[in-house]
Amino acid sequence: MINQIYRLVSARQIEVTYKDRAISSDHVVVRPTHLSICAADQRYYTGTRGEEAMKKKLPMALIHEGVGEVAYDPTGEYAVGTKVVMVPNTPTEEDPYVAENYLRSSKFRSSGYDGFMQDYVFLNRDRLVVLPEDMNMEVAAFTELVTIATHSIARFERKAIKRRGTFGVWGDGNLGFITCLLLKYMYPDCKVTIFGKTQYKLDHFSFVDEKIFINEIPEDYMVDHAFECAGGKGSQYAIDQMIDHVHPEATLCLLGVSEYPVEINTRMVLEKGLTLVGSSRSGAVDFQKTVDLYKAHPEIPEYLSTLVGYTQEVTSVKDIITAFESDLSSSWGKSVMLWKI
Ligand SMILES: NC(=O)C1=CN([C@@H]2O[C@H](COP(=O)(O)OP(=O)(O)OC[C@H]3O[C@@H](n4cnc5c(N)ncnc54)[C@H](OP(=O)(O)O)[C@@H]3O)[C@@H](O)[C@H]2O)C=CC1
Ligand SMILES: O=C(CO)[C@H](O)[C@H](O)COP(=O)(O)O
Ligand SMILES: [Zn+2]
Structure with a gap:
């Protein structure tokens, strides 16, 4: 299938690219629904990440905080429509002592690898955690930060x-x-x-x-x-x-x-x-622990809703730019894109 990816090509400039993706049983296809902007994304978007890193890592799709719904799972393990949080770190090896997020070989989305600003995200099946059905998805969007x-x-x-x-x-x-x-x-x-x-x-x-x-x-x-x-x-x-x-x-x-x-x-x-x-980043185990915490203490997501600062419906690249620019001038909380592109 042809997937559309919304990549940052230089500071404040986002372009659509098209990538042909084969569907395999290794991957679950997720349609992002709510994406949240991290300070790290803003450093790339504004170009303040430094010239060397910008040169090395761009073009790439930004965003590593996001949730979505399962669009297709060839094995049937996840039903279509299941609400999930996506894990942005992708390890390529295991180490008995070093956590996945500290392995230099791991690929972290929106830091040299395409993030979640795509029509569909193809995730290894251990890179998603199922959310409670009644979860506030605007809050769930920034679970990665939690x-x-x-x-x-x-x-x-x-x-x-x-x-x-x-x-x-x-x-x-x-x-x-x-x-x-x-x-x-x-x-x-x-x-x-x-x-x-x-x-x-x-x-x-x-x-x-x-x-x-x-x-x-x-x-x-x-x-x-x-x-x-x-x-x-x-x-x-x-x-x-x-x-x-x-x-x-x-x-x-x-x-x-x-x-x-x-x-x-x-x-x-x-x-x-x-x-x-x-401490930098996190791994799949931290996502499972966090979702378990949400389930055990439903007051936690309630308190976290205080952090939903700004929401922007996104149906075009122009809306993405609006969301990033508005986030820069927002004085409190997280900016969440309602991903309808
Ligand atoms: N280690 C990791 O894996 C991760 C790290 N981060 C990083 O964490 C940092 C915070 O992110 P986030 O909370 O989203 O950013 P925010 O801008 O929301 O929070 C930072 C806050 O700290 C305040 N502040 C600045 N200087 C001081 C100080 N000396 N003492 C106390 N407070 C101070 C700022 O105030 P004011 O704005 O008025 O200066 C601001 O309110 C960023 O650098 C981000 O990149 C984020 C995600 C993951
Ligand atoms: O936000 C983060 C994790 O949530 C990290 O700070 C971010 O991944 C650091 O990456 P980079 O070197 O690309 O700034
Ligand atoms: Zn982050």
Whole structure:
């Protein structure tokens, strides 16, 4: 069949390409219905990802956060119309120690490989997770971002010392919101503090124990462990404060992506015996865990609906451009494309 793929060819320029795809029993064909824009997509769309990466990875279809409905499964394992979340990472080998999202051989959609902006997505059958039938699909669209927090907390759990009294999360945006929320559910007895910059953003964090402006942190305020969800230029400032405001032997989980190397106060990392744990992307197991969490706690998707910031019906390339441009000027939440192209 002929599939249409909507590829970014240079900054702010998207073109349609046509690709002939053979249907095989290895693949499930999914029709995307709701696609959500990630900060990483915006770095490619605006060209701020850096000249070298743009040259190396383009042209490619953007978007690695998305859900859809099964359009065809040659084996009949999935019924037509089944609502699924799509896993953007495609591993090509297995390793007994290294997770699929850290294997250099893995192919990650919208980072050198075509993302979900296509008429149909051909997925290996272990690259989709069935969603509850009554799931809010605008929320489900950014499940991939939720899996980033799921994955990072799982790494934290394996690597940190066992004290779990207080957590600090730096970054009052999407990932900070999700990380605070999951911490509250995974460690119900712990105190979670959000460290942010903007009152109206912090107002959305109704479920945390404390909200603190980053320029008003009391000198003696300490947490057991900290998560960095700021990214960009904010990463360095956040990591600096995290180092100052954690107890000795804390674990600092780093999630924010920065285009430039950030300076870290290694003297204090050494003196306090801190563990820095970086996390990038996620794997199929994190998607299954996240969907299980949605099912066990239906309040989680309800809280997450606070993050649906902007929705755009997409029936043309012009609508895709509108969605990306509007996302750039949106001050809160995720932008979701209702994929009807
Ligand atoms: N590791 C991974 O696999 C993934 C990483 N990411 C990355 O995570 C980062 C956050 O993404 P997302 O939440 O969607 O982006 P947002 O822009 O929604 O959130 C970032 C928030 O952090 C705030 N901020 C900036 N500096 C600081 C600071 N020093 N202390 C506290 N808060 C600060 C920003 O405020 P303001 O806007 O006012 O500056 C903003 O509200 C990005 O870099 C993104 O690329 C995303 C997905 C996966
Ligand atoms: O958003 C992400 C995962 O959800 C990652 O930050 C993103 O995949 C990083 O990739 P790239 O190197 O292409 O920016
Ligand atoms: Zn992303």
